[in-house]
Structures are given as C-alpha cells and as structure tokens.
Amino acid sequence: MKPKAEAVIIGGGVHGCSIAYHMAKKGWKNIVLLEKGTLACGATGRSVAGIRHQFGTEINIRLAKESVRRMERLEEELDYDGSIELMQKGYLMLAYSEEELDLFNCNRDLQKKIDPENLTEILTPEQAAELVPGLNLEGLYGVSYNCRDGHASPFHVTQAYADAATRLGVNIRTGVEVAEVKKEGNRVTGVVTTGGEEISTPVVIAAAGAYTKTFGEQVGLDIPVTPERHQVAVTEPLEMILGIMVISFAHGSYFKQTPHGSLLLGVGDPEHEVKDFNERPSWQFLFDMVKKTTFHWPALREANIIRQWAGLYDMTPDSQGIVGKTAVDGFYLDLGWSGHGFQLAPAIGQVMAEIVSGETPFIDVGCMCLERFERGELIPEPACV
Amino acid sequence: MEENTIICRCEDLTLADIRATIKKGFHNPQEIKRLTRCGMGPCQGSTCRELLLKEVASATGKNVGDLEMTTFRPPNKPIKVKSIMMGVE
Numbered sequence: 001m002k003p004k005a006e007a008v009i010i011g012g013g014v015h016g017c018s019i020a021y022h023m024a025k026k027g028w029k030n031i032v033l034l035e036k037g038t039l040a041c042g043a044t045g046r047s048v049a050g051i052r053h054q055f056g057t058e059i060n061i062r063l064a065k066e067s068v069r070r071m072e073r074l075e076e077e078l079d080y081d082g083s084i085e086l087m088q089k090g091y092l093m094l095a096y097s098e099e100e101l102d103l104f105n106c107n108r109d110l111q112k113k114i115d116p117e118n119l120t121e122i123l124t125p126e127q128a129a130e131l132v133p134g135l136n137l138e139g140l141y142g143v144s145y146n147c148r149d150g151h152a153s154p155f156h157v158t159q160a161y162a163d164a165a166t167r168l169g170v171n172i173r174t175g176v177e178v179a180e181v182k183k184e185g186n187r188v189t190g191v192v193t194t195g196g197e198e199i200s201t202p203v204v205i206a207a208a209g210a211y212t213k214t215f216g217e218q219v220g221l222d223i224p225v226t227p228e229r230h231q232v233a234v235t236e237p238l239e240m241i242l243g244i245m246v247i248s249f250a251h252g253s254y255f256k257q258t259p260h261g262s263l264l265l266g267v268g269d270p271e272h273e274v275k276d277f278n279e280r281p282s283w284q285f286l287f288d289m290v291k292k293t294t295f296h297w298p299a300l301r302e303a304n305i306i307r308q309w310a311g312l313y314d315m316t317p318d319s320q321g322i323v324g325k326t327a328v329d330g331f332y333l334d335l336g337w338s339g340h341g342f343q344l345a346p347a348i349g350q351v352m353a354e355i356v357s358g359e360t361p362f363i364d365v366g367c368m369c370l371e372r373f374e375r376g377e378l379i380p381e382p383a384c385v
Numbered sequence: 386m387e388e389n390t391i392i393c394r395c396e397d398l399t400l401a402d403i404r405a406t407i408k409k410g411f412h413n414p415q416e417i418k419r420l421t422r423c424g425m426g427p428c429q430g431s432t433c434r435e436l437l438l439k440e441v442a443s444a445t446g447k448n449v450g451d452l453e454m455t456t457f458r459p460p461n462k463p464i465k466v467k468s469i470m471m472g473v474e
Contacts, residue, residue, distance in 0.1 A: 304463035
C-alpha cells in the first residue's frame with residue numbers, strides 16, 4: 001500500500017519550511033516535505049538574505065511589513081535554539097537619475113499610505129554620505145533609506161522553521177527528489193520520487209523555485225518562470241564599517257556587511273545570462289562586480305575576496321511571486337519571487353497555510369495568482385535588482 | 386579537551402561546537418558548514434574541511450570518501466579587489 005500524506009510540500013527552501021510550519025500549527029497532520037538536496041541549498045541559501053520595507057507595489061509592501069515584524073521576534077516564535085543573525089541597520093537605494101528619484105518618492109509615499117509607521121525617507125547625496133562614509137556621490141541624485149531594513153541568516157531562518165515544523169510533526173525528508181506530480185481527472189493524487197517511491201496525497205504545494213515549472217507541466221499548467229543566475233562574492237570578515245545594504249537598481253549592483261563582518265558584493269547581469277539552471281560562478285562576474293561596487297564605494301578596493309558563488313532567481317514576467325491555488329484541484333503554488341523571496345517567507349507561509357485550509361488569507365494575495373498572466377493583469381514590481 | 390581543540394581556525398570553532406552540531410542530527414558536511422560557518426573563513430577550509438569530514442565519518446560510521454565534500458569555491462585564495470581591478474582596466 002502506498003504511504004499517504006495529508007499534504008506534500010515540494011522544496012525545502014525557506015518558503016517550503018515556513019509553509020510546513022504554518023500548516024502544522026493550524027492542525028494539519030501528516031505533512032511530508034520533500035527536498036532534493038539539503039534544506040536551503042538552493043536559492044534561499046545562495047541569496048544575500050536582505051529584509052526590507054522598501055517596495056513599490058502594494059502587495060509587497062504589505063507582505064514585507066508583516067514579514068519584517070515577524071523576523072524581529074522569530075527566534076521567540078519558533079523557540080529556536082540558535083540565532084537567526086538578525087541585523088537591522090538599514091537599506092540605502094541609490095538614485096542615478098531624476099526619474100529614479102521620482103520613483104523612490106512614489107514608492108515612499110505608497111509605503112507610508114499603506115503603513116503609517118513605515119520609516120522610509122528620501123535623503124540627499126550628502127546625507128547618504130554621512131550614513132556610508134566614502135560613498136561616491138558622482139552622478140547621485142538622492143537615496144531612499146529605511147533604517148529598519150536589514151539582514152538575517154537564510155540558513156538559520158530556514159532551519160528555525162524546519163525545527164519548529166518537525167516538532168509539530170512534519171516529516172521533513174532531505175535528499176528526496178520529486179520526479180512527478182500525479183493527477184487524475186482534475187485533481188492531484190500524489191507524487192512519485194526519483195527513487196520510485198509513490199506518496200498519495202490530495203494536496204501538493206510546489207515551492208521549488210524555477211524548478212516548479214516542470215511540476216506545472218505535469219499537471220497541465222503553464223507557469224511562466226525562468227531561472228536566472230545571479231552571483232555574489234564575499235570578503236574576509238572586517239570590522240563593522242558598513243551596517244547598511246547599498247543598492248543601485250541602475251547598475252544592478254548591491255553590497256552590504258553581514259553581522260559576521262564579511263562584505264557581500266553582488267551584481268546581476270540579466271541581459272547576458274543564459275536562462276538555464278547553471279549555478280556555477282564566473283570570472284566575468286568578478287570583473288563586472290569589482291568595477292561597479294568600487295565605483296559606488298572606492299574603499300572596497302582594499303578588501304580581500306575569499307569566495308564567490310551563484311544562485312538562481314526564479315523570474316516571472318512581472319518580477320512578482322506566483323501564489324495560491326490553481327485550476328488543478330489540490331495543486332498550490334508558491335514560487336517566482338524573482339530575487340526578493342527570502343524576506344517574504346514569514347508572511348507567505350501563513351498566507352499559504354490559510355489558502356490550503358480553505359480560509360481567507362490574512363493578506364489578500366489574489367493579485368499574485370497564476371491566472372494573472374493569461375488575463376494580462378501584471379503587477380510589475382519596480383523596486384528589485 | 387573538546388572545548389580547547391580548535392577545528393576551524395578562521396571561524397574559531399571548537400571540536401565541541403562541531404560535535405554538538407553533529408549530535409543534533411546534521412550528518413552532511415555541507416549542512417554543518419552552512420550552520421556553523423566551518424570552512425567559510427579566509428582559508429576556505431584548508432585545514433578544517435578534512436577534520437570536519439573525519440568527525441562526521443566517525444560519528445556516523447561512514448567512510449570519509451562516502452561523504453559529500455563541501456564545495457570548493459573560487460577564487461580559492463583571497464584576492465584583493467584592487468588586484469582584480471588590474472585585470473579589468
């Protein structure tokens with residue numbers, strides 16, 4: 001007889017683990033989470049793991065506000081015996097044109113309208129240089145800054161959710177890859193692993209980033225998601241000299257210091273990236289990255305790079321997540337976060353648990369449904385790298 | 386003794402730290418690296434990688450050769466940003 005589960009979650013990134021925890025907390029029994037590698041080994045663990053309020057669409061502003069608030073007390077909520085390494089020293093977004101500064105102003109207004117407690121402010125280049133001594137002001141029109149934005153460890157946040165989920169009875173299985181999602185009529189009936197094991201279940205939640213596309217095809221859904229490689233380099237640990245995450249959308253570059261002291265330096269090159277699942281780092285990235293980041297902050301020239309890696313964004317046409325139920329009964333989606341997924345996992349985990357339980361989610365994510373692409377109702381997020 | 390034996394000199398991890406993590410059920414060297422930072426420092430695990438593998442092997446009864454090795458990542462040795470800049474200009 002086939003083993004049965006009330007629900008199967010595909011993907012052991014921060015989203016899969018957050019969903020597992022929130023579902024178990026709502027009383028779901030016999031949840032199985034399948035991860036083909038180890039927890040957080042994909043996009044989650046490869047991200048630079050920023051958390052921020054500064055978004056430009058209503059839905060992300062709501063999700064971000066709730067998620068930051070939860071990150072602030074996550075260790076307590078999940079009774080985690082480690083540290084999630086939360087650091088809130090702000091995000092600084094650099095505007096290199098009048099238009100970009102206008103956009104930041106609009107985003108700030110929208111953030112304040114939705115959340116009166118939002119702390120985002122628009123600063124002059126000179127004020128920015130006070131926050132980041134040595135910042136190159138050449139070509140800079142202004143910056144958007146929020147002091148409550150920050151960083152958390154992607155490994156520990158994921159592990160904290162996983163540990164809490166396990167204590168509530170979730171069966172987390174790593175090293176188990178799903179080969180196929182099974183469907184009969186218009187309803188999912190189970191999953192088959194690459195090892196040939198079949199688990200029957202009426203509910204499948206796919207949270208496998210860009211890999212989710214294949215599972216969609218198996219049940220007859222077209223999920224418009226493509227992998228896009230992004231790369232990061234890390235320096236040796238230094239004294240705390242830069243608490244703030246600095247981002248330039250115009251250059252696709254960003255850099256920050258982690259609580260551990262190492263600086264993370266990232267650049268995306270969407271224009272030239274082949275859209276495949278290549279997760280290997282490249283030399284070209286190092287050249288591009290040092291050029292851009294030392295332009296913003298010349299002091300970086302003296303830092304030692306000790307390691308570089310790559311990870312995959314799961315890009316959608318409007319750079320927004322795809323969330324919720326689908327036209328196939330029992331098949332749910334949580335993917336497509338296009339580079340800002342880690343930070344929204346606390347809120348989305350609960351949203352997904354409520355949707356799967358047939359309840360109205362505490363944040364309305366209806367606009368993030370898969371059908372929006374067919375209807376042409378895109379919700380482009382302007383504030384992402 | 387465990388408390389005083391350094392396994393990862395860059396990240397200041399002791400044998401006790403590593404054994405405690407293994408005891409929690411983490412038997413994959415990659416997982417241990419991510420959770421403890423073992424091997425993530427400036428020397429990139431040149432000493433601790435083997436020590437970590439041996440500890441996992443002896444705790445699990447497996448052979449070192451059967452364990453998943455932590456990933457070797459470029460540039461292998463620390464390089465100053467300004468040295469890379471010389472290649473750009």
